[in-house]
Amino acid sequence: MRRAVITVALAGLAVGTLATSRRQLTTLSGGGVVRVSTGSEAGADILKRRFEDDRFEEGLRLFDLRRHRKDGLGFPEMNADSCRACHQDPVIGGAGPIELNVSRMGHEAGGVFTDVPGGQGISKLYPPYVEGREEYDVQEPNVFEQRQTPSILGDGLIEGIDDATILANEDPTDANLDGIFGVARVLTVAGQPEVGRFGWKAQVPTLEDFARDAFGGELGMTTPDDRRGFAFTTDADGHPDPEVDNREVRNVAHFMRLLPAPERKGSTDPGVAAGEALFSSIGCAICHIPSLPGADGPVPLYSNLLLHNVMEPGFRGMAEPGAPMGFFRTPPLWGISDTAPYMHDGRASTLLSAILAHDGEAASVTANYEALTQQEKDDLLLFLEDL
Ligand code: HEC
Numbered sequence: 001m002r003r004a005v006i007t008v009a010l011a012g013l014a015v016g017t018l019a020t021s022r023r024q025l026t027t028l029s030g031g032g033v034v035r036v037s038t039g040s041e042a043g044a045d046i047l048k049r050r051f052e053d054d055r056f057e058e059g060l061r062l063f064d065l066r067r068h069r070k071d072g073l074g075f076p077e078m079n080a081d082s083c084r085a086c087h088q089d090p091v092i093g094g095a096g097p098i099e100l101n102v103s104r105m106g107h108e109a110g111g112v113f114t115d116v117p118g119g120q121g122i123s124k125l126y127p128p129y130v131e132g133r134e135e136y137d138v139q140e141p142n143v144f145e146q147r148q149t150p151s152i153l154g155d156g157l158i159e160g161i162d163d164a165t166i167l168a169n170e171d172p173t174d175a176n177l178d179g180i181f182g183v184a185r186v187l188t189v190a191g192q193p194e195v196g197r198f199g200w201k202a203q204v205p206t207l208e209d210f211a212r213d214a215f216g217g218e219l220g221m222t223t224p225d226d227r228r229g230f231a232f233t234t235d236a237d238g239h240p241d242p243e244v245d246n247r248e249v250r251n252v253a254h255f256m257r258l259l260p261a262p263e264r265k266g267s268t269d270p271g272v273a274a275g276e277a278l279f280s281s282i283g284c285a286i287c288h289i290p291s292l293p294g295a296d297g298p299v300p301l302y303s304n305l306l307l308h309n310v311m312e313p314g315f316r317g318m319a320e321p322g323a324p325m326g327f328f329r330t331p332p333l334w335g336i337s338d339t340a341p342y343m344h345d346g347r348a349s350t351l352l353s354a355i356l357a358h359d360g361e362a363a364s365v366t367a368n369y370e371a372l373t374q375q376e377k378d379d380l381l382l383f384l385e386d387l
């Protein structure tokens with residue numbers, strides 16, 4: 001296995017290096033180094049697509065491109081110098097390791113949550129070894145939340161699911177008395193309601209919106225104002241704005257939209273089929289709905305894209321309008337065996353610990369899991385690993 005070294009510039013603090021040990025095919029493309037794992041279906045699919053679709057190829061190049069100060073990188077602060085620096089596992093566009101978690105922070109007193117100056121936009125990468133990771137000297141924040149890098153694979157299919165489909169599964173008053181609620185993240189964008197679906201709190205409705213948000217929040221690079229409220233349009237680095245134009249933003253969004261969804265491994269081990277039946281019978285599938293109808297047929301994502309509170313009592317974290325403390329989007333489970341660690345903050349390093357970390361609305365389902373025989377528990381894990 002070859003080791004690739006990725007250099008990450010940290011929020012103006014230091015420059016750290018991280019090593020990944022994935023099998024990677026490295027090709028030079030423009031100014032960037034495109035790393036596509038050849039060890040998976042997704043890697044092969046990405047390689048094939050880049051030779052067939054010019055905009056995909058260009059979006060891939062831009063997603064991978066290492067930016068520099070002379071391009072306007074940084075506000076002057078930034079979390080990294082490319083999108084790929086965080087989204088890389090198991091292939092470009094995938095998830096990220098826990099060292100790349102960003103910290104969000106705010107202030108809470110007497111049940112009232114307030115943003116600190118800089119607002120929810122303060123999303124900083126302070127790796128575990130950086131002293132003061134959970135400190136920020138603006139206005140005494142007392143709530144900190146870690147967020148890890150989710151995989152973007154298959155997000156184009158998720159974008160194609162209608163708002164109405166997501167809203168149809170809401171159960172805000174627990175009308176069916178199963179102890180599980182489920183609310184959509186409804187955002188007001190340009191004066192109109194839209195259902196958010198990307199990000200741990202489903203805070204962003206489309207991939208183009210996320211590209212603008214990430215160019216600003218992660219790379220410290222400005223993009224043109226499209227009046228949807230996700231662009232960072234000006235900054236203080238002295239470089240003329242916008243630093244990334246609409247064509248680049250759209251090509252990156254196009255690349256993300258066409259990233260292949262993780263494929264089912266398709267094991268014929270009878271334990272996998274048994275685990276799949278248990279996944280439904282003990283209640284996991286209430287939130288992790290196996291499939292939702294998309295623009296071009298069923299999307300086997302294993303999520304309802306709704307917000308639930310599965311955190312332990314006393315959990316403190318970020319509150320956003322329409323997504324209170326502890327509420328997170330049910331994450332899709334396709335490709336889940338490749339994207340450890342798990343949960344919004346990466347608190348679970350294995351699938352087993354992810355299951356056991358479910359409390360709150362999922363407490364009765366977790367109890368059902370705990371009541372299974374060892375054989376049944378093993379089968380459930382075999383099924384998750386097959387996704
Ligand atoms: C410092 C690491 C880091 C970098 C660099 C980064 N991201 Fe992310 N990305 C994250 C994290 C963390 C999240 C989850 C954010 C949240 O929900 O608060 C995320 C979420 C996303 C999502 C939503 C995925 C989903 O399904 O919910 C998209 C799309 C995305 N990023 C695109 C990009 C693009 C495009 C770039 C480059 C312009 C980029 N990211 C750069 C860490 C990073």
Ligand code: HEC
Binds near residue numbers: 308329341351366
């Ligand atoms: C009440 C809804 C609900 C139920 C029931 C539920 N989950 Fe979840 N699941 C969630 C939410 C919400 C998260 C994200 C929590 C977070 O980000 O901290 C999650 C996270 C996960 C993750 C980690 C995903 C990732 O990308 O980090 C796995 C794996 C998982 N669930 C599997 C299961 C299994 C297996 C069951 C049944 C034993 C189950 N879940 C039951 C809502 C649910």
